[in-house]
Amino acid sequence: MEEPVPGDVQIFLSSKENCLSMRSVGADYMSKLVKIAGITIAASRVKAKATHVTLICKNCRSVRTVPCRPGLGGAIVPRSCDHVPQPGEEPCPLDPWIAVPDKSKYVDLQTLKLQENPEDVPTGELPRNMLLSVDRHLVQTIVPGTRLTVVGIYSVYQASTTYD
Structure with a gap:
């Protein structure tokens, strides 16, 4: 009998936790699962990652x-x-x-910009936003204007100096 070949797996999480406000997410949540609600305001084109x-x-x-x-x-x-050169080899x-x-x-990759819901923005303040990275089966499932509740790992990254 043949052994099954392990493949890539994508796990979809759900949570009954209350959503965090984008304004409350800070260093304490780094590399941790967070649940945030908002409105998608932009979606990038699909890229290969x-x-x-x-x-x-x-x-x-x-x-x-x-x-x-x-x-x-x-x-x-x-x-x-890590190649070990033979005698006479450079x-x-x-x-x-x-x-x-x-x-x-x-894999396919797409970035989404999530803005906090209008009802969560304090009077006189500008809405905050976050960049989301989605891949594989989540690509091209969300269009701008969609209200989302997302569960994901909060992290920072070094932005490149190029724009697309």
């Missing part, structure tokens, strides 16, 4: 696969190749890796 990047060394041609961080994070590429230089897109693994 790598889950595993395959790298090849320019010098010795050794292959290595590194996992990518979840959400909007990228891969941590090692600085050096050692691999620093940062020898070239990404091989065809051999890497990807």
Whole structure:
């Protein structure tokens, strides 16, 4: 009998907890599950996000696969190749890796901008918003104007200087 092959799994969570206000979410909630309600005000186009990047060394041609961080994070590429040079062979230089897109693994990714509900905004204040990262089966299921209650992990990321 054949062993089942494990695959990627996407888990959908639900919670009976009360929603947190966007104004109350701070450092205490970092890397924790939070439940927040709001209105989607923007949805990005669908992008391919790598889950595993395959790298090849320019010098010795050794292959290595590194996992990518979840959400909007990228891969941590090692600085050096672990190939042991044979006598007379030149050692691999620093940062020898070239990404091989065809051999890497990807999922669909979309970002949503969630704004706090109008009834939660104090008088005279501007509404706050958060960026949500959704992938796989959640992509292209939400349009701007949709009221959402989301359960997810609150985290920060380093924004790139490029815009799309």
